[in-house]
Amino acid sequence: MEWANEIFSERALNLKRSEIRELLKLTSRPGIISFAGGLPHPDTVNKEVMLKLAEHVISEHKNTALQYGQTEGIPELVKQLIQLHKELDGIDVLPENMIVTSAAQQAIALTAKIFLDYEDEVLCARPTYLGFLQAVRSYRGKFVGVDLDPSDGIDVEHIERIFKAQGRGRIKYLYLVPDFQNPAGVTLSLEKRIRLIELAREYRFAIVEDSPYRQLRYTGENIPSMLALDTERNVVVTLYTFSKVFAPGLRLGWVTGPKQVIDKLTLVKQPADLCTSPFAQFLAAHYIEDGHLRNQLGFIADFYRPKQQAMIEAVERELGGIPGVSFTKPEGGMFLWIQLPEGIDSGELFQETLKRNVAFVVGSAFDPYAERNNCARLNFSFPTVEQIHEGMKILGECVKEMVTKKASA
Amino acid sequence: MEWANEIFSERALNLKRSEIRELLKLTSRPGIISFAGGLPHPDTVNKEVMLKLAEHVISEHKNTALQYGQTEGIPELVKQLIQLHKELDGIDVLPENMIVTSAAQQAIALTAKIFLDYEDEVLCARPTYLGFLQAVRSYRGKFVGVDLDPSDGIDVEHIERIFKAQGRGRIKYLYLVPDFQNPAGVTLSLEKRIRLIELAREYRFAIVEDSPYRQLRYTGENIPSMLALDTERNVVVTLYTFSKVFAPGLRLGWVTGPKQVIDKLTLVKQPADLCTSPFAQFLAAHYIEDGHLRNQLGFIADFYRPKQQAMIEAVERELGGIPGVSFTKPEGGMFLWIQLPEGIDSGELFQETLKRNVAFVVGSAFDPYAERNNCARLNFSFPTVEQIHEGMKILGECVKEMVTKKASA
Numbered sequence: 001m002e003w004a005n006e007i008f009s010e011r012a013l014n015l016k017r018s019e020i021r022e023l024l025k026l027t028s029r030p031g032i033i034s035f036a037g038g039l040p041h042p043d044t045v046n047k048e049v050m051l052k053l054a055e056h057v058i059s060e061h062k063n064t065a066l067q068y069g070q071t072e073g074i075p076e077l078v079k080q081l082i083q084l085h086k087e088l089d090g091i092d093v094l095p096e097n098m099i100v101t102s103a104a105q106q107a108i109a110l111t112a113k114i115f116l117d118y119e120d121e122v123l124c125a126r127p128t129y130l131g132f133l134q135a136v137r138s139y140r141g142k143f144v145g146v147d148l149d150p151s152d153g154i155d156v157e158h159i160e161r162i163f164k165a166q167g168r169g170r171i172k173y174l175y176l177v178p179d180f181q182n183p184a185g186v187t188l189s190l191e192k193r194i195r196l197i198e199l200a201r202e203y204r205f206a207i208v209e210d211s212p213y214r215q216l217r218y219t220g221e222n223i224p225s226m227l228a229l230d231t232e233r234n235v236v237v238t239l240y241t242f243s244k245v246f247a248p249g250l251r252l253g254w255v256t257g258p259k260q261v262i263d264k265l266t267l268v269k270q271p272a273d274l275c276t277s278p279f280a281q282f283l284a285a286h287y288i289e290d291g292h293l294r295n296q297l298g299f300i301a302d303f304y305r306p307k308q309q310a311m312i313e314a315v316e317r318e319l320g321g322i323p324g325v326s327f328t329k330p331e332g333g334m335f336l337w338i339q340l341p342e343g344i345d346s347g348e349l350f351q352e353t354l355k356r357n358v359a360f361v362v363g364s365a366f367d368p369y370a371e372r373n374n375c376a377r378l379n380f381s382f383p384t385v386e387q388i389h390e391g392m393k394i395l396g397e398c399v400k401e402m403v404t405k406k407a408s409a
Numbered sequence: 410m411e412w413a414n415e416i417f418s419e420r421a422l423n424l425k426r427s428e429i430r431e432l433l434k435l436t437s438r439p440g441i442i443s444f445a446g447g448l449p450h451p452d453t454v455n456k457e458v459m460l461k462l463a464e465h466v467i468s469e470h471k472n473t474a475l476q477y478g479q480t481e482g483i484p485e486l487v488k489q490l491i492q493l494h495k496e497l498d499g500i501d502v503l504p505e506n507m508i509v510t511s512a513a514q515q516a517i518a519l520t521a522k523i524f525l526d527y528e529d530e531v532l533c534a535r536p537t538y539l540g541f542l543q544a545v546r547s548y549r550g551k552f553v554g555v556d557l558d559p560s561d562g563i564d565v566e567h568i569e570r571i572f573k574a575q576g577r578g579r580i581k582y583l584y585l586v587p588d589f590q591n592p593a594g595v596t597l598s599l600e601k602r603i604r605l606i607e608l609a610r611e612y613r614f615a616i617v618e619d620s621p622y623r624q625l626r627y628t629g630e631n632i633p634s635m636l637a638l639d640t641e642r643n644v645v646v647t648l649y650t651f652s653k654v655f656a657p658g659l660r661l662g663w664v665t666g667p668k669q670v671i672d673k674l675t676l677v678k679q680p681a682d683l684c685t686s687p688f689a690q691f692l693a694a695h696y697i698e699d700g701h702l703r704n705q706l707g708f709i710a711d712f713y714r715p716k717q718q719a720m721i722e723a724v725e726r727e728l729g730g731i732p733g734v735s736f737t738k739p740e741g742g743m744f745l746w747i748q749l750p751e752g753i754d755s756g757e758l759f760q761e762t763l764k765r766n767v768a769f770v771v772g773s774a775f776d777p778y779a780e781r782n783n784c785a786r787l788n789f790s791f792p793t794v795e796q797i798h799e800g801m802k803i804l805g806e807c808v809k810e811m812v813t814k815k816a817s818a
Binding site: 001002003004005006007008009010011012015016017018021039040042045047050051054055058059062063064065066067068069102103105106108109113114115116117118120131134135137138172173204205206234235243247248249250251258260261264267268270271272273274275276277278279280 | 410411412413414415416417418419420421424425426427430448449451454456459460463464467468471472473474475476477478511512514515517518522523524525526527529540543544546547581582613614615643644652656657658659660667669670673676677679680681682683684685686687688689
């Protein structure tokens with residue numbers, strides 16, 4: 001189709017292949033110790049449970065599970081999710097506050113679609129989740145990036161200054177991952193959560209709380225979710241996924257929030273894919289109902305805790321003494337974030353570590369302005385404890401070599 | 410969220426709940442003979458096969474099937490689809506010509522997204538598929554509607570006149586369902602297929618061939634697909650679904666077309682949902698590989714043929730003699746289309762038949778301009794042969810009463 005570029009939409013012409021995703025393909029070659037991915041460990045998916053659930057759903061629910069379903073989600077799953085909110089958040093929600101989605105990524109895209117016109121703005125952390133950046137770009141929205149404090153999350157005072165100076169302007173919503181953020185592993189403090197909800201009410205914007213990792217806490221104490229803190233149910237739209245606590249391959253998640261937002265999400269989801277797989281929804285409904293999710297949350301915490309602790313230890317040991325280096329100490333999730341001394345380019349570091357079979361993701365991938373080249377995201381959910389120690393030793397050596405080289409240059 | 414309407418995007422504010430989908434909810438009440446739905450019959454989904462496939466995929470492929478997959482689709486399925494194109498269309502396609510999607514509806518939405526900027530135009534039949542209309546509206550595209558000839562499909566001479574008069578203008582693509590079209594059941598002739606491809610090359614637009622029903626032929630001879638006729642592989646983008654030949658509840662389909670289009674679809678699919686369920690993809694790959702699809706195509710034709718024939722017979726018997734009434738005689742698919750005399754409002758007819766427990770969908774739902782109130786879509790895949798005869802008797806009586814009333818008014 002030689003005339004393709006004459007008929008593509010502007011948004012399609014503007015989209016480029018993600019360099020990061022191309023790099024990630026490199027990092028899957030055999031022999032690599034990869035801190036680059038963001039995958040749940042396959043050993044956390046229980047084969048026996050899955051066999052049992054599939055057998056049950058096909059035998060007992062074939063005619064509904066394998067048929068089209070309503071856009072909002074099947075009632076059997078919604079009922080379980082309402083119960084789950086009660087148990088985990090201590091809150092009551094109604095079916096009208098919920099929509100089932102094809103995992104959280106779809107919800108990220110649909111929230112962008114219902115809020116953003118061309119050049120409308122969305123507030124987000126620097127750094128923030130790559131899939132969010134891509135979704136907003138695909139609707140040609142613009143970012144207002146705000147720094148992330150490694151100890152307590154996004155800089156709320158900065159957000160307040162923005163609104164005081166300009167009012168809401170073209171800002172439609174704030175996107176954030178309050179618990180064990182991707183990519184930095186940082187958790188938002190209770191004070192900041194409360195203050196952000198006040199600001200949203202005052203300046204009349206929405207808060208999209210992306211919550212994929214909340215159930216993956218290995219140490220420390222839970223902080224109430226923003227959804228739970230939004231007692232008037234008029235500010236916070238929370239995105240959930242089954243990818244980290246059941247199986248990513250089912251592509252299943254849900255959204256809980258104000259009815260007006262759920263209504264619009266339903267209207268844009270219908271033409272997007274009619275409905276999310278009722279088969280996957282039935283599997284999840286029984287996964288919750290039969291108590292497997294509850295067991296799994298304990299299992300996962302025990303499974304990932306040694307990896308998290310190994311990663312924090314190894315980073316402290318290998319990088320702790322280097323001037324200008326800092327890093328986060330996540331209490332859960334899958335990622336730890338490193339800041340290297342100014343002038344150390346993480347792209348160059350990546351080339352060096354890759355030569356020695358260690359991979360990570362460069363920090364600029366997660367920056368809304370594609371800047372901040374001296375940062376790195378390290379995943380600890382996929383590698384073994386041994387790989388974490390070995391890989392971090394190599395990464396530490398490479399950093400030290402670059403720092404020495406730079407000092408002598 | 411009292412300020413919701415201040416922050417929604419224009420496109421979200423413009424979307425309305427589909428009256429049709431709301432009406433469809435009415436038609437699912439017990440005791441109704443419904444010609445309104447568009448569902449494959451649940452008896453066409455084979456429980457034993459599904460159990461066997463699920464058991465195999467979970468046992469043998471757990472670590473890939475239940476993990477994230479690449480956006481383009483899993484290689485195991487793509488390999489089977491290439492083989493399928495060879496067998497069914499007699500054509501060779503490459504992996505770069507294909508992308509797996511979350512059923513055809515997602516492909517309809519993503520093609521709209523890569524082609525349409527605000528107020529760009531898309532050519533389509535009057536009537537055409539409702540889900541296509543909704544997808545284009547969600548991107549605020551505009552329709553150029555062209556009449557459908559009941560005997561051989563869309564009016565190609567009209568299309569030619571449009572391009573001769575204005576050139577391509579803002580028209581980006583032609584959307585059509587060449588085989589057993591939804592809603593009218595009409596099939597596009599070979600001559601028209603060939604001519605449309607010539608026109609697309611001359612005026613440099615794309616053809617989106619939506620092909621959900623092609624394998625559901627009960628009588629007559631196959632006409633080559635537009636994909637097969639596009640031997641230069643530079644015009645036609647074809648959308649496929651597993652919903653009618655395997656199970657709608659898996660939400661699985663694929664697109665085959667020019668590499669440039671597939672590349673853009675991949676770029677917009679990534680932020681839309683990362684990937685389609687690898688679990689569903691593995692099920693489908695084995696469904697094809699183990700020969701179940703081949704068996705199913707024969708089974709489905711035998712299963713639906715009596716319903717198709719009963720519907721054509723019943724429509725001829727009950728409506729054939731009424732002046733001003735015409736109808737299509739589909740050789741496959743799921744739908745038959747009725748045109749009522751001018752001035753007979755199918756919305757009023759719907760109210761009458763619903764009182765007597767018979768439902769259908771009013772034709773204006775399928776019109777890009779929401780006009781043409783004297784038409785009706787009848788589904789024959791879901792009701793039994795007895796229900797078809799009984800329901801059509803009632804529908805015929807209602808039409809006759811309305812015609813008589815109108816004549817005496």
